Amino acid sequence: MMKRFVSMSLLLGVCVAAWGQSPSSWPDLTQQQTYTPHRASSTDPTGANQDFRTVGPGATATVLDVDGPGTIAHIWFTIADNEPYNLKRIVLRMYWDGETSPSVEAPIGDFFGLGLGEYHTWQSEMLSVGNDKSLNCFFPMPFASHARITVTNEGNQPINALYYNIDYRTYSHPLSRDTLYFHAEYQQAQPNRGWTNNWKTNQDALVNDKTNSDGQGNYVWMEAKGHGQYVGVTMSVLQNQDMWWGEGDDMFFIDGAKTPQIIGTGTEDYFLGAWDFGGRPFSYQLYGAPVVGAELAGSRSSVYRFHLAQPIPFQKSFKATIEHGNANHRSDNFYSVAYWYQADPHEPLPPLPPVEQRLPALQPAGGPGNSGAGVH
Structure with missing residues (x-):
């Protein structure tokens, strides 16, 4: 039993060293975390139940606009849009540290692996689409000074309801200078x-x-x-x-x-x-x-x-x-x-x-x- 425990511990250590944190890039749950957790969401600011945004044709919604240093840990969207192939018409962009050229730019469906413009459920470590029409991303996204995420409707019909929750954390210390x-x-x-x-x-x-x-x-x-x-x-x-x-x-x-x-x-x-x-x-x-x-x-x-x-x-x-x-x-x-x-x-x-x-x-x-x- 001890031999098996040592072997598994060694394997975990190799994975941690290779990825830089844990195998899934999650915080070490055995250690007290010192970051400050936050969420940007489409929640109704009045406290009522209209927890979504509408986005007209040609309009852009800014869904995250925050200062760092920090890391985005999880992004969730769900969309109500009646236009055919709306997943190809809606564009997701991400900008780090005040840049004007996005580091991420893709039709929102393609970003979440739905490149045919239609929903299907699938599961992976970093991206998944769950029932019903829930878009999830777990890629860690660090930013030293600022993060901005936008959703642009390039369709001819409005996005009737854009729901989102973006979980991120901020730190009291700067990011490492070699952060990618x-x-x-x-x-x-x-x-x-x-x-x-x-x-x-x-x-x-x-x-x-x-x-x-x-x-x-x-x-x-x-x-x-x-x-x-x-x-x-x-x-x-x-x-x-x-x-x-x-x-x-x-x-x-x-x-x-x-x-x-x-x-x-x-x-x-x-x-x-x-x-x-x-x-x-x-x-x-x-x-x-x-x-x-x-x-x-x-x-x-x-x-x-x-x-x-x-x-x-x-x-x-x-x-x-x-x-x-x-x-x-x-x-x-x-x-x-x-x-x-x-x-x-x-x-x-x-x-x-x-x-x-x-x-x-x-x-x-x-x-x-x-x-x-x-x-x-």
């Missing part, structure tokens, strides 16, 4: 234009024997300059073509490398499944595929992976990518948000596509299940 800041970047390709549509199966020699050693044409999850560490990605896929969409390898380029230092064996393998996910959804703490569609044009899938056990560090620059089909032969739609921590200042995030271009839509791409003029 939370970042998240939205990307999409509608479609990922493949280099050919002259194929019948993913195993055709034309595509199966094609090589891709430098990631040319890969779908890019995120790029950053500076020093920090990549911690994961959520991604959603709308198939424009038949058969398995995941014939593609993940590739990571660290500190300006021209060839990937880390390369995988297939899309489902990166997301820690296997064999096309077996056609069945699953959702675990660090990885999953909570939506798994049939291997047909028009099908939808959603996947995620978090590198909490081993974030990928970089000192100068970083690029995270994945192929869309072997050597990028497929032309499906990808929508993703990558998550990482880095020292600020950061490079400006790529601008969001116009709202109408963010809405998932089948594309004429040719290939199996797609005539080129439209999907059958």
Whole structure:
């Protein structure tokens, strides 16, 4: 019994050393905490029960605007909005320490892993969507002097009710000078234009024997300059073509490398499944595929992976990518948000596509299940 206790204690110590706090980045519950807890919420200031905000078309609601030093520990939203694909039309932004360029910018659905613009429940260590339509984030988000979070309605109809609770803590001491800041970047390709549509199966020699050693044409999850560490990605896929969409390898380029230092064996393998996910959804703490569609044009899938056990560090620059089909032969739609921590200042995030271009839509791409003029 003692031997088992020592081994588990050693494992816990390794995890604590690797992540910097506890394995889940939570405070040590055995030690008295000295921070001051706070909550920013949509509670009715009169004490009545109208505990929400309305946000008109084109309007922005500031849901957090506080001074530090501090750390955001948890974010919860739920939204009542009748407009189709409102999760793609509402934009979430976060700013640290007075910056004018956001460190986080994404459609609110995509940020919470709902990149298809529709709700589904799923669970992970850092993000989850519970019943009914509850959006939760547990990424720790430190700020030295100031934090601001906004929600912008880019739709044509009002958000009838925006509910939120944001739990954060402030400290009586400054943050460590080497503190890294939370970042998240939205990307999409509608479609990922493949280099050919002259194929019948993913195993055709034309595509199966094609090589891709430098990631040319890969779908890019995120790029950053500076020093920090990549911690994961959520991604959603709308198939424009038949058969398995995941014939593609993940590739990571660290500190300006021209060839990937880390390369995988297939899309489902990166997301820690296997064999096309077996056609069945699953959702675990660090990885999953909570939506798994049939291997047909028009099908939808959603996947995620978090590198909490081993974030990928970089000192100068970083690029995270994945192929869309072997050597990028497929032309499906990808929508993703990558998550990482880095020292600020950061490079400006790529601008969001116009709202109408963010809405998932089948594309004429040719290939199996797609005539080129439209999907059958």
